[in-house]
Amino acid sequence: MTAGNNGADTPENDDPFAYLYRSDGGEGGAQGSAGDGAAARQPGVPRTSYNQVRAVGQRQYGQQAPQQVTYGQQNAHYAAPETLPGGDRTRSVPAGGGQEPRRGRNGLLIGAVAVVAVVCIGIGVAMLTNGKDSGGTEAGKEGPTAGDTVKPSDEPATKPKPGKLPREDAGSLRLEGGATTAKDVPGARSPGGVYVAGMNAEGAAATWSVDVEASGKYKLWVGYGVPGKDANLTLNVNGTADSRSIRLKNFAHAPEGAWDKGWTRSWQFVQLNKGTNTVKLSCESGNQCDVNLDRVWLARS
Numbered sequence: 377m378t379a380g381n382n383g384a385d386t387p388e389n390d391d392p393f394a395y396l397y398r399s400d401g402g403e404g405g406a407q408g409s410a411g412d413g414a415a416a417r418q419p420g421v422p423r424t425s426y427n428q429v430r431a432v433g434q435r436q437y438g439q440q441a442p443q444q445v446t447y448g449q450q451n452a453h454y455a456a457p458e459t460l461p462g463g464d465r466t467r468s469v470p471a472g473g474g475q476e477p478r479r480g481r482n483g484l485l486i487g488a489v490a491v492v493a494v495v496c497i498g499i500g501v502a503m504l505t506n507g508k509d510s511g512g513t514e515a516g517k518e519g520p521t522a523g524d525t526v527k528p529s530d531e532p533a534t535k536p537k538p539g540k541l542p543r544e545d546a547g548s549l550r551l552e553g554g555a556t557t558a559k560d561v562p563g564a565r566s567p568g569g570v571y572v573a574g575m576n577a578e579g580a581a582a583t584w585s586v587d588v589e590a591s592g593k594y595k596l597w598v599g600y601g602v603p604g605k606d607a608n609l610t611l612n613v614n615g616t617a618d619s620r621s622i623r624l625k626n627f628a629h630a631p632e633g634a635w636d637k638g639w640t641r642s643w644q645f646v647q648l649n650k651g652t653n654t655v656k657l658s659c660e661s662g663n664q665c666d667v668n669l670d671r672v673w674l675a676r677s
Contacts (some may be wrong), residue, residue: 378450378666392412402642404488407489419547442546452597461672471568481626487540487666498677500594510560515544524543525550539552539589541588541594541674541675541676542586542587542588542671542674543671543672543673543674544584544586544671544672544673545566545567545570545670546571546572546582546599546669546670546671546672547566547568547571547572548571548670549572549582549583549584549669550583550585551572551581551582551583551586552579552581552582552583553571553577553578553579553581553658554574554577554578554579554580555572555574555575555580555582555657556573556574557570557571557572557573558570558571558572558573558574558668559571560573560633561601561636561668562636563601563637564601564639564668564670564677565599565634565639565670565671566599566670570601570670571601571668571670572666572667572668572670573667573668574669574671575609575657575659575666575667575669576659576665576667577659577665578659578660578661578665579658579659580658580659580665581657581658581659582656582657582658582669583654583655583656583657584654584655584656585652585653585654586648586652586653586654586655586674587651587652587653587676588648588649588650588653589650590650591647591648591649591650592647592648592677593645593646593647593648593677594645594646594647594648594674594675594676594677595643595644595645595646595674595675595676595677596622596643596644596645596646596655596672596674597642597643597672597673597675598622598624598641598642598643598657598669598671598672599637599639599640599641599670599671599672600624600639600641600642600668600670601635601638601639601640601667601668601670602624602625602626602628602630602635602638602640602641602666602669603630603632603633603634603635603638604626604630604631604632604633604634604637604638605632605664605666605667606623606624606625606626606664607624607625607663607664607665607667608621608622608623608624608663608664609621609622609624609657609658609659609660609665609667610622610657610658610660610663610665611644611646611655611656611659611661612654612655612656612657613646613647613648613653613654613655613656614648614649614653614654615654616656618642618644618646620665622642622644622657623642623644624642624667625642626638626640627640627642628640635668639670643675645677648674655672657669657672
């Protein structure tokens with residue numbers, strides 16, 4: 377079969393694509409070249425193509441002669457756009473080996489790790505701060521709502537200060553058994569220097585009637601004077617004698633016989649009831665009763 381006219385008797389048997397590869401003035405009944413003018417087209421004869429079929433890789437620009445380009449060899453007349461002045465500079469040139477470099481993957485990874493670390497540190501600080509704040513204040517504690525019943529505290533806002541405990545001058549005590557008041561020996565602490573004398577006789581006693589607001593253990597203080605030697609008396613509380621005598625020693629270190637130098641004080645625990653109590657100091661058998669009494673008072677234990 378030849379290009380242009382393959383001898384077919386009908387147009388449908390002719391090759392419809394022959395004009396793509398038919399050369400001007402070639403074989404097969406070409407109708408002339410472009411320089412000969414337009415020739416009359418004959419019915420049933422396909423037109424002759426005016427496009428010249430060229431080999432692959434053959435180019436022709438303007439009036440230059442066609443050149444044969446062989447694949448695998450660089451064309452001396454061709455240069456890549458990015459290598460020319462003012463060429464495409466936005467396209468990155470691949471690194472050696474034809475692979476593009478990894479664009480900041482390590483930097484992005486380090487940045488992500490840093491962000492996660494900062495978030496974790498912030499959460500930890502917030503938890504510590506919150507924890508420290510909630511342990512020392514009541515800021516996070518919910519208060520009563522409108523539907524809640526707020527019970528008043530059973531304890532008063534401030535506790536009342538305890539009142540002064542009773543104290544009494546010895547001259548105001550109830551005396552019996554030969555005990556009497558005197559003021560011959562100077563140095564007694566009671567007003568006017570009055571004291572209780574005559575306690576050295578068996579049965580002599582001085583009784584104090586005292587009121588307290590609450591039951592409990594108290595200290596019973598006794599002011600006294602001795603002639604430079606130790607003494608003791610029997611202690612009786614609310615009708616019951618204490619097994620221990622109250623010791624009235626020569627704490628002032630007065631010389632023997634010096635009554636005026638022997639004024640001092642001593643104490644002993646007593647158990648009292650709420651209300652009125654009786655405290656009795658007496659000279660009983662076995663006691664050393666050479667003593668003068670000037671005052672008595674209570675103190676908290």
